[in-house]
Amino acid sequence: MELKDTVAIVTGGARGIGRGIALALAHEGANVVIADLPSVQDEMEQTAALVEGEGAQALLAHCDVRDWSQVSSLTQATLDRFGQIDILVNNAGVISVAPVVALDEEEWDRVLAVNLKGTFLCSKAVAPHMTERRSGRIVNISSVAGRKGQFGLGHYCASKFGVIGLTQTLALELAPSNVTVNAVCPGEVDSAMWRDQLLPALAASMGTTPDEAWERFTRERVPLGRPQTAADIGQAVVYLCHADNITGAAINVNGGSEMG
């Protein structure tokens, strides 16, 4: 698919990996709907300015991906503004750290609701429009934690493994309509998610500062010896949007971490 003048929805598009994806798509000429929570309004506006700096149009939309009525409104607002939806990137996500036996039921539900149910709801809302046009791309952001179990991340791993299962199933169901569905599995990207949720626990376990823990972790645990960037994930999403004959795939962008 040529991306010039297409329309892409990026959930969780305000910051971090979502911003990297929004900018990579805008760089290719796609207009971008930045869908995120009201709590990150300032970051949404910053991303919109960067998208417009690429010469593309940006639409800001408040949407909690756990809520069907808000997801429906997001879809309608996109169609009202642009008349079409070519690309959906299910990127919104949350994480926390707790061993399974210590994990609250509410926290399990919260993480599964955003990461997995949100991906389901947004895909369900957008897919009929793509099917009708016999054209579309859905890209789901899974994780290296969707590939192998990780200590303290049972709920997050379950959600990200689930995203890959949903990706494969939806790829089968939408293939006859010429809509592709793929996943990208990032490894370690410096973002609020890492800084706020993962680094404190890692630094405590290493007995060091958060900055030192990040530097050592990415140097010693990632085979390529460095973290990935939001731009790397954007590049993979752009690749999958261009590709006409890739569906049901889950592409690692993790510096080799899955082998570690």
Ligand SMILES: NC(=O)c1ccc[n+]([C@@H]2O[C@H](COP(=O)([O-])OP(=O)(O)OC[C@H]3O[C@@H](n4cnc5c(N)ncnc54)[C@H](O)[C@@H]3O)[C@@H](O)[C@H]2O)c1
């Ligand atoms: N950072 C990493 O190393 C890494 C690795 C693998 C996978 N991922 C995945 O990449 C995606 C982006 O993560 P990030 O690292 O940029 O984190 P982040 O916290 O910086 O960004 C997540 C975004 O999702 C939004 N969001 C959260 N709950 C939402 C909801 N209910 N509805 C709509 N938006 C919501 C947040 O407001 C935020 O803008 C997530 O799916 C995450 O699981 C991240």
